[in-house]
Amino acid sequence: MSDLKQQLQNVFQEPGCATNQAKGAEARKKGCTKQLAPGAAAGGCAFDGAKIALQPIADVAHLIHGPIGCEGHSWDQRNSKSSGPQLYRTSFTTAISEQDIIFGGEKHLFHAIREIVEKHDPPAIFVYQTCVPAMIGDDLVATCKAARRKFNKPVVPILAPGFAGSKNLGNKLAGEALLDYVIGTEEPDYTTPYDINIIGEYNVAGELWQVKPLLDELGIRILSCISGDGRYHQIASSHRARAAMMVCSKALINVARKMQERYGIPYFEGSFYGIEDTSDALRQIAQMLVERGADATLLARTEDVIAREEARAWAQILPFRERLMGKKVLLNTGGVKSWSMVAALQEAGMTLTGTSVKKSTAEDKERVKELLGKDAHMWESLAPREMYRMLRASEADIMLSGGRTQFVALKALMPWLDINQERHHGYAGYDGMVSLVREIDRTLANPIWSQIRQPAPWDRAEGITYATVKCL
């Protein structure tokens, strides 16, 4: 466990994290995981977070060392897309048994790695620790080291057993594994002054591909996306990028910051959700590349693209304004930056009943206040019972949230739209925001709502008028 302890301390000391830096030395040591309330907790574990962060790397075999509950319930569930290899969707697990627990699972794990090498010969194998092997003391680092030597192939230990903490902590522990074992171990085939890394983008529903055409048009190359539609070689050679964009700020900040420290790659925090955000992100990418030696004309070319795309997006949203004017939205998101969506929804004529700010930074919260005015409702967490009440009382016309709270809305007979990681529509970039508005309109305009809210004839106030002939 000493490896894990070391990793945890690394993550807890993260100087790039504002929340972390605001704490005293003692508080920092205790870590950033909030104490969970047994019987009243929701959310994934550290292993969940690690897998979410790394599993989109498409050509790697992801092997989970643990009992069946860890991998058996969760494989191939996420809609993270690959443009090529599909190996990441194949599930590998040791599914350890009582015997492994008694005699130790290291040999079992080693043979499992051998089988993967023999059958699939992937460029690398990522091996994930889980609670039970961590408890019995299986030395994942040593086993992976032995396998690496034996098979002459990168075998990367990911030390994030579930009970180490939250999903978010797992994201960061996964990042540490990349920093320790992957990034900087290979060289790119060639480099250009227009090479960037995108960190913390998972290509859910193909969202990376909603933005990539714009970068392509500007001649900007995504040297590596960590980890959406990723390839092992790209990530191993990502240390040669000129600049980096960190997308999901809370997830992989340690990767961005340490790559700046080790390889001098400057990064900024940005988002592809929302029209203004996308423009800002493109601007910042161009600015950073120019500062690091790219041709200065990139700036002007970027502005041209932004102007064209913004005009096109607003023009496409305009027809919805009349239909959506005054509709009230309840926004309940985790990772997606609330305020950048708020701006787009307001532009389409909708008003926000309230928004969750669970994972937002202080700065984000200020922006939300600015946009919503002083009456803004912001929740750290909103209990399902309260959501249900608000929807039933028509304080909102639609809820945008993740799958967990889907049925709170639907059982209240209210429209709902999935904006979480299992979603099937991409909402990134300019096209994505137009899609979001279109989907909201499509959901709200569906004719089912008026029918299903009508009680059955025999339940209506006026009741049924019975014919005079009595049934016998």
Add this chain to the structure above:
Amino acid sequence: MAKVTISTRQCMTNPLRLSQPLGAALAFLGMDRCLPLFHGAQGCTSFGLVLLVRHFREAIPLQTTAMTEVTTVLGGIENVEQAILNIWERTDPELIGICTTGTTEVKGDDLNAYLTLIRARHPELDNVELVHVNTPDFSGAFQDGWARAVTRMIEELVEIPARGCREQNRINVLPGSHLTPGDIDELREMIEAFGLQATFLPDLSGSLDGHIPDEFTATTLGGCSVDDVHQMGNAAWTLAIGTQMHGAAITLEHRTGVPYRLFDRLTGLACCDDFLAFLSEISGCPVPPRYRRLRGQLVDAMLDGHFYFGGKQIAIAAEPDLLWTMTNWLHEMGAEIIGAVTSTMSPLLEQVPASEVVLGDLDDLETSAAGANLILANSQARQASERLHVPLFRIGMPIFDRLGTAHITTVGYRATRDLIFTIGNLLIDAGHDPTPATWVHEEKQNMPSSAFNILPS
């Protein structure tokens, strides 16, 4: 007779097996005003919850004791206590079903002792039933966890009946985990047609059938009530559906003296005949005309359908009782089972009408399904189906890419009839049209390809 082999691979690839605690949780989800609780790290609950939500398209009440590294090592009594109190305060349940996980089993947390202590400390919990079940996820599988949870509920909740209060028209039904809410509804209709009243333990048709509650409910939305379980000793008979429920039925008989009859499956003509004949026998009612008509319709469907099933090669991956049901029924329709993969041991496996049954994963299924006409498995087999270009009919759990999984019905005459139509139609679609190359024999195929090249180049 099938040879039962255990996969010797060390790396399980594309798992079929789901865990014991999840099976136990689903059993508790068939209880009214219940909240299942996993004693483990919060990920155990989170993964299981998402799987059930996506399968049923319903909110799933499922909580966690949120064990951390430290509490796991030191023992989790505080976490169990706090979890129970939190659930009790927030959701006012009638029953809390506590399932252990691999982590807390490895540590060896003694739930029996914990609950005794917690009961002593908290008299305010007297009106809540607490049932715990040992379900390590490093052994057994989904249907084992389900069966264990049902057995534990019988042990904890069924009252020893007083002499002479047996009700002749009351029966107990112990459905296996492979039966859907739709199946339970179908069974209830059949049983009530004979003037019998049935208590289903558990009853998913009350909780996960997809109804709209009048107000927000943090526990299950319905199901078998604790009070019904108390009274199960007063029934005249217990019907166990699926061999996984054999142990639970025996436990109930030992405890209450209620005799049981085990039905290993209810899909197909002959086994449904047995079932209805039995209901007729114990109720003293003749089989109602409606079921005589349905039987005729099933016979007709078998006549119409057998052309498309006969000789078709089918590969199946499912838990033992569902595998048993589907392989036998397809065998009765004339199909050949070329691959049978399952998740856990069962006394039935050797009698499955296939040459081999593999305790393995969906990779084993993929190997055996090459060249098959149809695959029967859960949604996770979609990748195998795509790679092999063999259509997939979804059975079991999870099914996350189809609507209406709660209402897929396979028990009784009507459901068997409809199953013939649905699967028969798939087999019709999967038929291959002849081409000029169809009747070209092997030795001729070695001739220069141009001899057969009828397509314009």
